[in-house]
Amino acid sequence: MLAGHYASALALSAAAPRAPLWALCIAAQCVDIAWSVFVVTGIEEAHIEPGFTASNGLVLAQVVYSHSLVAAFLWALGAALLAFAWRRDLVVSLAVAAAVASHWFLDLPMHTPDLPLAGPESVRVGLGLWNQPVLAFGLEAALLGLSGWAFSRRAGPPATRWGRPALFATLGLLCLAGYFGPQPDHIVPTALTGLFVYLTLPMLASRA
Ligand SMILES: [Zn+2]
Numbered sequence: 001m002l003a004g005h006y007a008s009a010l011a012l013s014a015a016a017p018r019a020p021l022w023a024l025c026i027a028a029q030c031v032d033i034a035w036s037v038f039v040v041t042g043i044e045e046a047h048i049e050p051g052f053t054a055s056n057g058l059v060l061a062q063v064v065y066s067h068s069l070v071a072a073f074l075w076a077l078g079a080a081l082l083a084f085a086w087r088r089d090l091v092v093s094l095a096v097a098a099a100v101a102s103h104w105f106l107d108l109p110m111h112t113p114d115l116p117l118a119g120p121e122s123v124r125v126g127l128g129l130w131n132q133p134v135l136a137f138g139l140e141a142a143l144l145g146l147s148g149w150a151f152s153r154r155a156g157p158p159a160t161r162w163g164r165p166a167l168f169a170t171l172g173l174l175c176l177a178g179y180f181g182p183q184p185d186h187i188v189p190t191a192l193t194g195l196f197v198y199l200t201l202p203m204l205a206s207r208a
Pocket of ligand 1: 067
């Protein structure tokens with residue numbers, strides 16, 4: 001899941017409007033930001049095997065530090081502490097923690113069983129919806145649509161007139177590209193492209 005993770009940022013921003021959307025966007029992809037860095041630096045192992053799932057060829061061989069359930073909760077705890085040091089606002093900290101933890105629970109239905117519960121030898125889980133691309137795309141699009149609607153109803157006036165439509169259009173395009181766009185065949189460019197999205201999309205969110 002790529003674009004769909006931003007659904008949790010939009011929904012949590014609707015539930016806790018004091019938490020800035022751009023911060024929730026970084027939080028929702030914190031696990032994948034770590035993954036991109038760990039894959040590029042060789043700390044974690046992943047590669048592309050075309051046709052591995054019907055949606056993409058992503059093979060996560062060892063992703064304990066970024067994508068285990070225990071790690072997701074530790075990332076969430078770290079992010080919550082950081083957010084509290086920054087804003088001194090418990091609601092904002094909880095929203096940030098929920099956005100970070102939500103990543104793992106949104107990956108769970110999509111991934112093949114490659115998400116470890118704890119260490120490298122622990123049970124790996126994943127419901128494999130990526131093998132049903134139409135269903136997977138429908139789920140991501142529905143989550144984005146619903147959360148975008150909730151965000152539009154609850155959020156204050158947009159920072160700029162173009163910001164919100166531009167953000168929604170970008171998320172829609174990312175969602176389409178994830179399933180119907182060209183599939184990458186090397187892992188490092190994939191991770192770096194992801195990193196570019198994870199770091200630039202929050203800038204767009206700050207204008208929405
Ligand atoms: Zn992920």
